Amino acid sequence: MKITSADFITGAVKPEQYPPPEVPEIAFAGRSNVGKSSLINALVNRKHLVKTSNTPGRTQQINFFDINSAFNLVDLPGYGFAKVPPAVKRQWGPMVEAYLAQRASLKGVILILDVRRHPGAEDDRLVHWLAARQIPMRLVITKIDKLGTNRRIDRLAAIGTHYASLPHVPIPFSARTRFGREELWSALLDLMGAPPP
Numbered sequence: 257m258k259i260t261s262a263d264f265i266t267g268a269v270k271p272e273q274y275p276p277p278e279v280p281e282i283a284f285a286g287r288s289n290v291g292k293s294s295l296i297n298a299l300v301n302r303k304h305l306v307k308t309s310n311t312p313g314r315t316q317q318i319n320f321f322d323i324n325s326a327f328n329l330v331d332l333p334g335y336g337f338a339k340v341p342p343a344v345k346r347q348w349g350p351m352v353e354a355y356l357a358q359r360a361s362l363k364g365v366i367l368i369l370d371v372r373r374h375p376g377a378e379d380d381r382l383v384h385w386l387a388a389r390q391i392p393m394r395l396v397i398t399k400i401d402k403l404g405t406n407r408r409i410d411r412l413a414a415i416g417t418h419y420a421s422l423p424h425v426p427i428p429f430s431a432r433t434r435f436g437r438e439e440l441w442s443a444l445l446d447l448m449g450a451p452p453p
């Protein structure tokens with residue numbers, strides 16, 4: 257995928273603040289610190305388009321990015337981090353659900369998992385929530401560079417088995433080595449209904 261432009265549009269906590277739903281949109285969800293923001297940067301070949309952090313829970317609003325003036329990528333705040341202040345936590349569910357349930361231009365959700373962790377209750381809940389609303393979803397298993405070959409194969413198989421009932425096999429990915437980037441782009445284009453480049 258050739259990226260000609262990648263720009264931050266706006267950050268929003270409520271629907272009135274979203275940009276107009278004029279282009280197809282793909283949202284990225286997952287636990288805090290799983291690597292959502294790093295994955296978006298790797299996808300669009302920009303080191304610092306999206307702020308990343310060693311501190312979990314850093315992304316606390318819905319951030320919209322314009323890619324090639326053709327579609328938007330949306331970085332959602334992560335769930336499941338204990339140290340986020342309770343007020344912020346209470347806001348997370350309604351804020352993200354309002355976006356996912358109502359966004360007319362949303363074409364699909366990329367749900368990101370860490371290869372080293374078994375999927376948690378919150379991951380499963382989001383998978384089921386999206387399925388119930390017929391929002392298309394793909395799973396990505398990131399940080400695969402953190403494990404050696406054998407362990408990586410075991411973990412990918414275990415997570416794949418956990419989600420064996422889903423129509424698509426999870427895509428292995430690394431923001432560090434950029435492994436999986438082309439496969440993920442194919443999935444994004446498929447979700448957006450665009451022909452492969």
Ligand SMILES: Nc1nc2c(ncn2[C@@H]2O[C@H](COP(=O)(O)OP(=O)(O)OP(=O)(O)O)[C@@H](O)[C@H]2O)c(=O)[nH]1
Pocket residue numbers: 286287288289290291292293294295307308309310311312313314315333334335398399400401402429430431432433
């Ligand atoms: N080795 C390795 N580290 C990664 C990878 N992806 C992310 N990281 C690291 O994981 C940490 C969290 O990454 P972020 O991209 O900020 O995670 P996030 O999911 O956006 O986090 P929140 O916004 O807090 O929910 C950072 O220290 C990243 O450098 C990867 O594929 N490989």
Ligand SMILES: [Mg+2]
Pocket residue numbers: 292293294307308314315331
């Ligand atoms: Mg982030």
